Amino acid sequence: MADDVVEAMIRKFGSHFPFLEYSWHGGEPTMAGIDFYRRALAAQTAFYGDDTSRYRNNIQTNGIGFDDEWMDFVRAGKIALGLSHDGPASVGTRVSRSGKPIADKVEGTIDRLIERHDFHPGVLCVVTRANARDPDGLYSYFKAQRVGALSLLPHLGAEPELRLTPDLYGSFFTRMFDLWMDDPDGQIERLGPFDHVMAKILGLPRSICSWDAGCFRDLLSIEPDGGVYLCSAFQGDDHRLGNILTDSVADILDSPNLHAARAAQEKALAECEGCDVLDVCSGGCREASFFSFGEIGRRDPHCEGRRILVKHVAGRLLDKARHFSQGEV
Amino acid sequence: MDDFETTKKQLQDLMDNIDPATVDQVKFRRLVDAFRASMGHGGTRLSGGEIAYGRSYERSSGHEKGHDKADDNPWSDSWSKAMA
Ligand code: SF4
Ligand code: SF4
Numbered sequence: 081m082a083d084d085v086v087e088a089m090i091r092k093f094g095s096h097f098p099f100l101e102y103s104w105h106g107g108e109p110t111m112a113g114i115d116f117y118r119r120a121l122a123a124q125t126a127f128y129g130d131d132t133s134r135y136r137n138n139i140q141t142n143g144i145g146f147d148d149e150w151m152d153f154v155r156a157g158k159i160a161l162g163l164s165h166d167g168p169a170s171v172g173t174r175v176s177r178s179g180k181p182i183a184d185k186v187e188g189t190i191d192r193l194i195e196r197h198d199f200h201p202g203v204l205c206v207v208t209r210a211n212a213r214d215p216d217g218l219y220s221y222f223k224a225q226r227v228g229a230l231s232l233l234p235h236l237g238a239e240p241e242l243r244l245t246p247d248l249y250g251s252f253f254t255r256m257f258d259l260w261m262d263d264p265d266g267q268i269e270r271l272g273p274f275d276h277v278m279a280k281i282l283g284l285p286r287s288i289c290s291w292d293a294g295c296f297r298d299l300l301s302i303e304p305d306g307g308v309y310l311c312s313a314f315q316g317d318d319h320r321l322g323n324i325l326t327d328s329v330a331d332i333l334d335s336p337n338l339h340a341a342r343a344a345q346e347k348a349l350a351e352c353e354g355c356d357v358l359d360v361c362s363g364g365c366r367e368a369s370f371f372s373f374g375e376i377g378r379r380d381p382h383c384e385g386r387r388i389l390v391k392h393v394a395g396r397l398l399d400k401a402r403h404f405s406q407g408e409v
Numbered sequence: 410m411d412d413f414e415t416t417k418k419q420l421q422d423l424m425d426n427i428d429p430a431t432v433d434q435v436k437f438r439r440l441v442d443a444f445r446a447s448m449g450h451g452g453t454r455l456s457g458g459e460i461a462y463g464r465s466y467e468r469s470s471g472h473e474k475g476h477d478k479a480d481d482n483p484w485s486d487s488w489s490k491a492m493a
Contacts, residue, residue, distance in 0.1 A: 282447075398420045
């Protein structure tokens with residue numbers, strides 16, 4: 081991404097929105113080099129001045145080549161760090177360009193972050209048919225890795241052979257919840273998406289896009305050429321909203337493609353009408369619909385699994401609440 | 410009220426009457442604490458990374474233990490209004 085794109089993004093969106101979280105994603109975002117981020121942070125300081133309450137940064141990296149210089153840089157710059165890591169080499173699907181599993185490199189990065197900075201990073205684990213078969217093994221693995229938080233994201237991409245079946249979705253996620261909830265060790269402080277699901281069941285204000293009908297409302301994706309898209313899952317002319325270098329924010333937000341996407345979201349949500357867990361599930365992810373059905377305006381393909389998950393979590397919490405409530409032990 | 414609504418209601422009523430000090434399970438204690446704080450009964454609000462911002466991108470897992478406080482949640486309806 082060229083410096084003029086970064087500068088336009090900060091200036092135009094920063095002028096329009098009261099708060100922004102800059103999520104630096106890739107490909108692999110560290111490939112841009114530390115100097116790129118030094119300039120980006122300087123551009124933010126130039127725009128926002130001392131008012132750091134109006135923005136935050138996070139970076140989502142595969143952790144390869146994340147050396148001490150990178151670690152010191154993100155810590156000093158207060159950049160929230162997430163590692164993409166799908167489990168041990170035997171079940172993780174991430175590989176290097178030469179096709180070798182990269183799990184051991186990420187493990188080394190986690191060890192070093194803990195050793196050097198006493199920092200237990202959050203890990204984003206894409207759940208596939210490969211690593212979902214053994215939830216107990218996967219939970220033990222991440223616990224042994226001493227990660228501070230774990231977010232489980234069902235595989236949504238174009239490879240159908242990796243996608244979870246509804247049964248596997250339900251069995252994997254409910255088992256992971258039980259393992260985490262019943263683990264007396266608090267090392268993995270948060271487990272996503274359950275932290276969001278529990279909060280929504282209790283009416284607490286926290287959620288992520290896929291559990292809060294956030295599509296086409298809370299996120300915009302900016303590509304290196306300045307192209308603005310619905311979210312990073314959607315590319316191509318049908319999903320392009322404009323270009324930050326040449327278009328105003330008002331025009332981008334009035335783009336026919338954004339209106340069409342929101343109409344498709346409404347259509348998908350209409351399919352959820354009458355669902356008993358709608359206020360917790362919120363209808364899921366349109367990327368999942370798009371990759372499964374070829375169109376955005378369809379119900380989330382993990383619908384059944386999501387319903388099982390929500391009810392399982394609510395049931396388990398109710399059991400615990402009964403157990404611990406006064407006079408009813 | 411359907412079954413799920415009943416479950417939620419029962420849960421919320423019970424949660425409000427649990428003394429976190431009596432809960433010896435760390436995950437559940439944190440939740441009780443957070444729930445009671447949201448009800449204005451003291452306790453500790455949930456904190457950390459993406460959560461503190463309200464609605465975040467599910468492909469980001471950045472998290473620092475105890476780093477962000479929900480109290481200084483900068484997210485508000487004004488963002489959604491600006492997006493409209
Ligand atoms: S399509 Fe999925 S990943 Fe993109 S904003 Fe919607 S829920 Fe989030
Ligand atoms: S469980 Fe299915 S029907 Fe219900 S809100 Fe979620 S996706 Fe829609």
